Amino acid sequence: MNALYMDDSYLREFEARMESVTKGGGNKFFVVLDKTAFYPDSGGQPHDTGKMIKDGVEYPVVYVGKFSGKISHEVSKEGLKEGDSVKCVIDWDRRYLLMRMHTAAHVLSGIIEKETGALITGNQLGLEHSRIDLNMENFDKEKLIGYVKISNDYINKDLPIRVSYMKREEALKDESLFKLANVLPPSVDTIRIVDIVGLVKEADGGTHVKSTKEIGKIEFLKAENKGKNNRRVYFKLS
Secondary structure, three states: OEEHHHOOOOOOEEEEEEEEEEEOOOOOEEEEEOEEOOOOOEOOEOOOOEEEEEOOEEEEEEEEEEEOOEEEEEEOOOOOOOOOEEEEEEOHHHHHHHHHHHHHHHHHHHHHHHHHOOOEEEEEOOOOOEEEEEOOOOOOHHHHHHHHHHHHHHHOOOOEEEEEEEEHHHHOOOHHHOOEOOOOOOOOOEEEEEEEOOOEEEEOOOOOOOEHHHHOOEEEEEEEEOOOOOEEEEEEEO
């Protein structure tokens, strides 16, 4: 599977060929393509939506997931078959907002780590708001609001975001690349690195903007105490 979004998060349209089409329950059809720019639901980032077009007929893409190593696209209309060539179009407004949210989450968590040493234990990006969970010992709302302000100062610096790749054995030599407080799956041989230059560099498989200025402004919404050493911070973009 050639995941085009890994190298180009800004790719909105592409041509692909149907490798398989499976009928599900109701009016559901699951399509695997030879290559795709549709992002699957993973890593706290919601899936893309959009459409596939064949012979002028549009087939809505309503869900994208990754199963057994393959990216599967759920379309809500019958008519596609194995071997077909299609034009694919991503719902760009949705994707771009999630890209901005994802990079914002990296900036905010990067600042919090610098200030407190806390690592992310989970995150969920959304269209209206997003959240990050942190293994932070002390719960101080005013300090968290301060970290958001520092994050916005960095965003205004217009820092570039660069994507590169490292072999697993090399990446594991640098513990700072792994911000999530969990273990990298053993099946991953090549690690994708997202570098917000001058702020934070980490292993990540999601889509991001090219510059922090594209994020806009992070707005603190609320913070919750989720138990021992577990803090949840909600934010939105403006």
